[in-house]
Amino acid sequence: MNLLIYTMYGCPFCLHAKAFLQERDIPFQEIVVTPGSEEWGRMREKTGSGSLPQIFIGEENVGGYAHLVHLEATGALYEKLGQTWRKSDTPLYDAIILGAGPAGLSAAIYTIRKLMKTLIISKDVGGQVTWTNDVDNYLGFSQVNAAELVAKFESHVKTFGVERVIGKNVGAIDLAGRIKRVTLEDGKTYYGKTVVIATGGSHRPLNVPGEKELLAKGVSYCSTCDAPLFDDADVAVVGGGNSALEAVLDLVNIARRIYLISLTPLTGDSFYQEKVRHSGKVEIFTECRPTRILGDNMVQGIEYQSLKTGEIHTIDVEGVFVEIGLLPNSSIFIDTLATNRKGEILVDKECRTGMAGVFACGDVTDVPYKQVVVAVGEGAKAALSAYEYLLNQK
Amino acid sequence: MEKKVKIYTTSGCHYCQQAKEFLTEKGVEFESCDVGADKAAFQEMKKISGGARSVPVISIGDWVIVGFEREEIEKALK
Structure with missing residues (x-):
């Protein structure tokens, strides 16, 4: 024809x-x-x-x-x-977006609307937003259920009909050439003219004895998931930021007594701190370092050391919720892209990584303030930079 | 014979939601229960999983999987 x-x-x-x-x-x-x-x-x-x-x-x-x-x-x-x-035919994508959290989905909206042939590859959809119950600080929504917000993001992207590969891990990646190559663990390979990295972060583990052994046996990184399983139990929450305070609030109507253990003075929003302090159920230990999680087949306690006195204490608890921040999901890029000492990918104000045609956005980057609204903005910037880059290639 | 599939969840657990969607996409019929509300189901979940206190727990025939692990689920369904 x-x-x-x-x-x-x-x-x-x-x-x-x-x-x-x-x-x-x-x-x-x-x-x-x-x-x-x-x-x-x-x-x-x-x-x-x-x-x-x-x-x-x-x-x-x-x-x-x-x-x-x-x-x-x-x-x-x-x-x-x-x-x-x-x-x-193996298609050649204008943009391959790695990750489908707020940054990746926002990037997809922008690449698709620039008529870039786009593929999203991600282990899951929604990223860290799905770890919380409600989002209270996203413009336009005074309070929105996190799962609903993610569903809205997802359906917004779906209206543009983007191609997606969900549930797969990237095994290898070659970013150096003009055509980038992304190979999944199952061996399938995709080619793109640009790559937008939006792989986000994972829960940072405490790295103390007992933590790995007792995972899912009282040790949890998801308070919204597992809090209901600690009805009338004594539990510990480790951390001092917003995530830790939110975990306490997830538990406050369920658990009997909550011990909040933080390495530093509490750093989370005063709004949350007030709520936690007024609950009457929470005992707060600041400047304390957890040293061990105790128990054979189930969590039975947590051991911590006071940084002020050096003394070691133990508390009997059935659950330990670890909320001490993020590890960037950057391990497959660490050999090829510049990162800071936390492992976050360094980007300039246009989300460029220093490798031609490779952009990064959201919590995997060194951009401060890990917030949904920041990730969404950074995703848009990365997509527009990728578009600009392609225009200049022609 | 089709293996019997049951998923133990809580209401705020997004991984549970994703696991259910995954099973639905695969055309697998399953029973779902909220162990935050149903104490008997929670006891049953602990018993079959060797004491898990984390969701989702998914039982597929004789297999019990703690967490939303796609590949494990696929293996168990075969």
Whole structure:
């Protein structure tokens, strides 16, 4: 089937469309029009539209550049062209986004709206937002359930019809060349002109004896998940920031007594500190360092050392909730990208990593303040920088 | 024969939600219970999992998986 494209001099989307066809070895006939010309009149008659480009496959008007990209992504383009064997082609993505938390999903909105062919690869959807119950500080929502917020993010991205690979781990990555290669642990490989890293963070472990052994046997990193299993029990929460205080509040109506153990004075928002102090259920030990989690097959206690006196104490508890911050999910990039001593990827104000065509955003980067709203903004910036980079490549 | 699948969850647990979606996508029928509200189910969950105090716990036939581990679930379903 023949492909015909109406173009006009100086029209950027006409250039995009032609480059798109050339890259894929799709032959086309081009008619260059100027407004008011005879050919332009004929095009308007056939399409009912004066916008450019206008693309025809055989007699069918398939629309402009955006429609072309969409048709290819869905595989319908090759069907219409009668090139059914092309379906198995390894596609080349304009952007591969690693991660589907707020940063990655926000980046996807921006790349798709720039008509970049986008693929999201992620272990899960939502990232750390899903670790909390409610989000109270996201603009436009005075209080929103975290799962609902993630569902809204996800469905927003889905309205644009992005390709996604969810539930897979990246095994190897080659970022150096002009075409980047991402290989999953199951061996499947994807190619992209740019990569946006939005892999977020994981719970930082305490690294004390007993912690690994008693994981899921009283040791937990998810208070929203596991708090209901500590009905009328004595528990400890380790940490002094917002996450630790929120964990205390998740437990406050369930547990009998809560011991909050923090290495530093409490650093979380005063709003949360007040709530915790007024609950009447919480005993706070600051400037104390947990040294061991006790128990054979179940958590039975926690041992900690006071930094002021050096004395070692133990408390009997059935649960230990660890909320001491994040480890950036950057281990597969550490050999190729610059990181700080926390392992966060260094980025400039345009989310560039120093490697051409590789951008990073959200909690995996050294950008301060790990907040949903910050990650969303950084995701948008990374996507726009990737778009800018591609424009300059042409 | 189809293996019997049961998932033990709590209401605020997003991993449980994801695990349920995963099973649904795979076309697996399952029974779900909220161990935060149902004490008997919590006791049952502890018993079959060797004392787990963490959700989700998923029992598939004779297998018991603690946590949302996609590959483990796939293996157990085979």
